[in-house]
């Protein structure tokens with residue numbers, strides 16, 4: 001006998017679990033199915049983000065940053081810390097504990113919101129009288145029927161053709177987050193978000209890190225001026241980033257990995273490394289969903305085809321997050337999940353794709369929202385730019401972290417903010433002000449006239465807004 005619900009969510013990552021909670025808040029009977037297992041085989045909801053993505057990567061970034069500070073920055077504060085050691089096993093165990101706290105938190109939230117959780121793989125069995133039937137294969141077999149189904153099955157790491165992940169030497173994001181000892185030599189392919197974050201973790205801990213990037217430009221999606229500033233900082237740290245390479249044969253040997261590549265000058269290079277992290281993007285995941293049973297349309301990339309409202313081609317079936325078009329970000333997945341639940345309830349769910357922030361959690365951090373200067377030029381938009389360096393910010397000097405800047409781009413006529421770009425300390429937090437401003441269609445002048453606490457890094461935001469009108473006060 002199939003259990004009847006109003007809404008079934010397949011996938012318990014940020015897109016799915018948030019959609020389930022919002023739908024329950026709106027009064028629906030909701031089930032959420034997720035197959036992720038913890039080390040003991042128990043449920044571990046939260047998806048890629050919680051288990052092998054956002055949360056564990058930030059835990060390791062934090063630990064490695066403490067280590068880096070103890071080694072390189074304590075002395076300037078008058079603190080001597082000799083013989084600083086990193087216990088990698090303890091760092092990984094702490095990370096695992098942070099992940100577990102988040103898994104448990106989601107299970108608690110399901111209980112609190114009366115979402116029924118099913119641990120197992122969900123697959124479509126077809127159309128039924130009460131809607132769609134989804135089978136759950138876990139410790140037991142169950143069958144669920146609902147009129148509305150939200151698919152939030154996420155994405156998987158893309159492997160290089162011919163070089164499968166063994167998670168021992170050739171690592172995806174999963175293996176990269178549980179390396180047991182600091183590799184002497186670490187190679188990464190792809191200098192995107194994962195390459196830079198994971199490369200930073202292991203470099204700070206003492207690895208000799210080389211990142212091989214296929215494109216000739218560094219962080220092409222980032223504002224050029226900001227990307228250049230970030231690259232300068234990474235070069236200074238000793239993070240070796242080779243642009244414009246062509247990766248050839250990769251040999252996964254017993255003791256390590258050999259990467260053959262051609263550099264930008266056309267020279268053939270052989271790179272020996274203890275470990276290789278492949279971070280060349282992710283592919284939408286519909287494995288095991290049996291999407292064919294309901295005739296769900298999937299595009300050539302494997303993404304479920306949806307319209308602007310996350311509706312699929314099948315009435316009553318929706319899809320959100322990494323498994324559909326758009327940026328593969330946890331907060332984008334969450335926003336879509338909330339919007340879909342609200343649309344099911346007949347409300348006007350809303351996601352503004354123009355104000356989705358991006359953050360790269362390196363040191364310095366990189367954050368942005370809206371269009372870059374190169375995009376505005378390409379779009380033929382007349383704009384004004386204003387920048388303010390953290391070097392001229394009192395709080396940044398007190399922190400001892402003056403790398404980077406805040407940059408505003410505003411419409412030349414109306415002064416409306418079109419993009420805000422940052423590289424520097426704690427810009428992952430500072431970017432929110434820019435997101436709020438853009439969501440409310442603020443002008444640069446609006447930000448310039450708002451009182452910001454002193455001394456704070458946020459004053460750099462105000463000063464960059466003042467710079468649009470060429471009237472900075474502290475630079």
Ligand code: FAD
Pocket residue numbers: 010011012013014015016033034035036045046047048049050052053054055057120121122123152153154155173194285287288289320321322323327328329330331332333
């Ligand atoms: P997922 O989080 O992938 O969740 C999908 C869930 O569905 C999984 O639990 C999966 O097991 C389950 N599932 C799949 N198929 C089935 C099925 N048939 N039945 C049952 N369950 C199923 N984004 C950020 O915004 N900020 C960050 O700092 C950040 N850091 C990242 C770091 C790394 C190393 C990686 C890899 C990603 C990072 N991301 C970050 C991206 C972020 O993790 C994803 O955008 C986000 O997890 C997408 O959420 P989702 O709900 O669409 O899918």
Ligand code: NAI
Pocket residue numbers: 189190191192193194195197212213214215245247278279280281282327328329358359360361
């Ligand atoms: P990415 O798309 O950010 O970067 C992949 C890089 O690999 C690109 O620069 C690309 O040019 C390069 N590349 C692709 N094929 C190559 C090849 N054959 N040889 C050499 N270089 C090649 O993808 P990444 O880093 O794997 O991350 C996946 C996604 O996960 C990100 O796009 C992002 O959406 C999400 N993520 C978000 C984070 C955050 O928000 N802080 C952190 C980590 C991941």
